[in-house]
């Protein structure tokens with residue numbers, strides 16, 4: 068079916084306000100946060116804004132009958148090209164559909180539509196003294212639908228894990244328009260081993276199996292106290308060693324983050340009031356729980372980190388903690404500030420390796436930066452081995468882009484070599500799909516067979532993940 | 534300077550990593566909720582325009598114009614991109630392909646000529662008073678403005694009979710020992726719509742040791758022109774104002790208007806005149822520009838005598854975008870209010886969220902502007918205050934309109950009006 072007919076049929080179906088079809092407007096949907104779409108933007112045939120499961124069902128039935136691709140999209144903050152119509156098709160923007168349908172405080176769960184923004188959900192849950200623990204750096208902008216589809220996590224994954232652990236059930240519109248509910252049609256149970264676990268299959272499926280239209284999430288009670296220790300290092304190598312010391316002392320912080328020298332500079336440029344110390348690296352340990360436990364853990368971390376660090380600051384002051392945590396959260400984008408005529412790019416930015424090999428990986432990444440003559444800002448969730456590397460390049464110089472692409476490839480291969488993976492949380496999308504066979508071997512065939520069973524016509528977000 | 538050669542266009546576009554942080558703070562995006570209204574969408578389109586991947590079209594102009602120039606995105610962009618400036622430059626570039634004679638008349642002829650501007654406003658006042666709103670139409674607004682002009686007309690209420698230029702002399706000596714000689718930059722909207730603010734400001738300045746000169750031939754600061762695709766005119770106005778004020782030996786150049794001080798500050802002057810022969814003069818001028826609130830607190834550190842009889846009053850403060858986002862000034866106006874005997878300052882939720890006025894936006898995008906205003910009014914009314922203080926004539930106009938729409942018994946004032954009253958109340 069041609070583009071014009073698709074646009075016309077969709078307009079008749081949904082009304083003109085629920086759709087974009089002007090050529091210019093479609094271009095706004097040709098990118099997400101990935102470097103890949105900066106280099107190769109791709110416009111869809113139309114963008115639709117469904118606001119009910121029935122709308123989604125109608126769109127899917129239409130697409131299925133006419134062999135038209137459908138690409139679900141949340142806020143478009145993924146660094147993978149996941150929400151882009153690379154092979155043409157209809158982009159389904161779900162970010163406007165953001166009702167919090169219910170907070171079931173007694174059963175510690177909430178039921179929401181996919182477009183709810185992560186930070187907004189936690190604002191609402193806080194009224195019930197609850198929270199949804201996964202904590203991505205993009206909390207202010209990403210949708211929970213996108214988090215479920217990407218199995219996102221973040222700064223607190225060390226203790227609280229990833230989105231997957233909190234999804235109790237989903238409503239999903241399948242490629243042929245069927246509506247299914249996973250996790251039990253009527254269930255509000257927190258534990259459930261009945262049936263094949265389709266919930267787990269859907270989480271992290273990056274929109275290639277169906278459209279997530281309703282989410283039942285488990286919530287946790289908000290911890291009563293919190294504290295942050297900042298350890299300052301003159302030698303980068305000493306930082307990962309402290310992380311191991313802390314674990315070996317029997318402490319499980321809620322977050323352990325690292326910023327290297329250039330990440331520190333970037334944060335100070337953007338938010339001078341945070342005033343991070345000039346150092347080779349800093350570690351931020353967040354501990355939460357009951358007040359006495361937090362104090363105990365904080366003091367012990369201070370003592371342990373003090374053995375290697377130049378200094379350690381322990382704070383339970385609300386303002387200071389907010390500043391330090393915010394500083395870490397903005398690093399991803401602020402990294403662009405370290406070079407006047409350049410920017411950081413979101414590529415090769417999410418490798419995850421065993422905790423025991425963090426020192427080695429940081430050293431090897433530094434060597435790769437020198438080999439390709441590209442500065443790299445390193446930061447990330449060191450507590451679980453998830454290192455975010457930010458190559459800083461001038462994306463308008465083709466030769467530099469070429470060099471960067473080679474560097475990025477080597478970073479991904481390095482992760483696999485060190486018994487890790489190319490992506491710890493951001494996902495595969497279009498950009499890391501080329502490593503799928505290397506990472507999964509024969510299992511990839513079974514992934515593809517699963518996809519075929521759900522989506523025999525291959526219309527759901529083609530060209531992504533597997 | 535050519536659009537593609539502008540330093541901000543050359544240096545900043547590449548820095549956008551499309552992280553979407555700006556989506557989460559943009560007041561227009563919050564209403565429209567699709568990527569065509571996202572600040573990163575504007576940056577993307579400016580890039581496409583620069584690289585000739587899209588044509589300069591009316592549709593693109595309309596998309597870029599759906600922006601309040603409130604600078605919330607720029608203030609929050611971790612990469613340091615001045616999104617609003619890229620947007621303004623692109624609008625001006627496109628405008629050249631789609632000129633509009635009515636718009637040229639308004640922005641190039643009327644708004645660059647204070648005398649003509651005054652006459653037009655007074656004609657509109659006459660029309661208001663006699664109900665002859667056709668006059669406003671007859672000067673051509675309706676042809677150029679999208680949307681419903683009869684709705685937008687309602688915002689422009691109660692035009693005063695005398696402008697600040699009529700009420701004030703050109704110069705005043707300080708009362709008591711002189712500490713500073715200040716130039717007063719009298720913005721168009723203060724002059725014509727809020728003359729009482731200028732009168733109060735001059736009164737407070739001279740009471741606190743300032744000789745005040747109000748150069749008679751200053752022109753508009755150029756912000757409305759930038760927002761409406763008229764960067765060339767904005768540059769001409771800037772050159773004129775720089776020359777006018779540089780003729781004097783001022784210690785400071787003060788303005789009560791948040792938009793004027795932001796449009797005249799060193800960053801904005803660099804954007805308009807950087808790399809031109811006027812650059813150095815412009816920076817000399819811009820280096821002296823200071824917002825009135827900041828001047829009263831940080832330089833003069835004014836003290837108001839205690840007044841036991843002052844009646845208690847609850848006031849809430851609205852941060853003008855061009856003060857809070859553009860210049861980071863949040864504390865000084867609040868501090869001023871707190872120094873006034875009897876005042877209890879009650880913070881509203883999201884005090885620094887745009888009110889939707891933003892100069893001409895409320896006229897060109899009335900319905901959307903009202904949606905944005907509704908959030909503001911809700912938060913303001915929740916405080917139980919009887920006055921909203923703010924420091925931008927455009928915000929004042931918009932908030933007054935909001936008060937009317939809500940049928941709320943409250944008043945909008947500039948902090949300096951209250952300071953002036955409190956001196957006189959003694």
Ligand SMILES: Cc1cc2nc3c(=O)[nH]c(=O)nc-3n(C[C@H](O)[C@H](O)[C@H](O)COP(=O)(O)OP(=O)(O)OC[C@H]3O[C@@H](n4cnc5c(N)ncnc54)[C@H](O)[C@@H]3O)c2cc1C
Nearest residue numbers: 141142143144145149204210212213214216219220274279
């Ligand atoms: C500055 C910055 C910091 C970040 N920090 C983190 C971090 O700390 N941790 C982390 O995990 N990620 C992080 N991310 C990545 C990204 O924000 C997350 O992956 C997020 O979950 C994506 O959400 P989104 O709404 O933007 O989804 P999108 O980018 O719109 O979509 C992502 C994928 O999900 C699919 N999808 C979206 N909604 C649905 C739906 N309802 N049904 C089916 N499929 C759907 C899309 O097709 C696409 O494949 C960061 C990104 C940025 C820009």
Ligand code: SF4
Nearest residue numbers: 549551552553555610
């Ligand atoms: S916040 Fe800045 S870098 Fe991020 S998308 Fe917006 S303009 Fe681009």
Ligand code: SF4
Nearest residue numbers: 559600601603604606
């Ligand atoms: S200047 Fe204001 S309205 Fe314009 S894009 Fe930025 S945040 Fe949105």
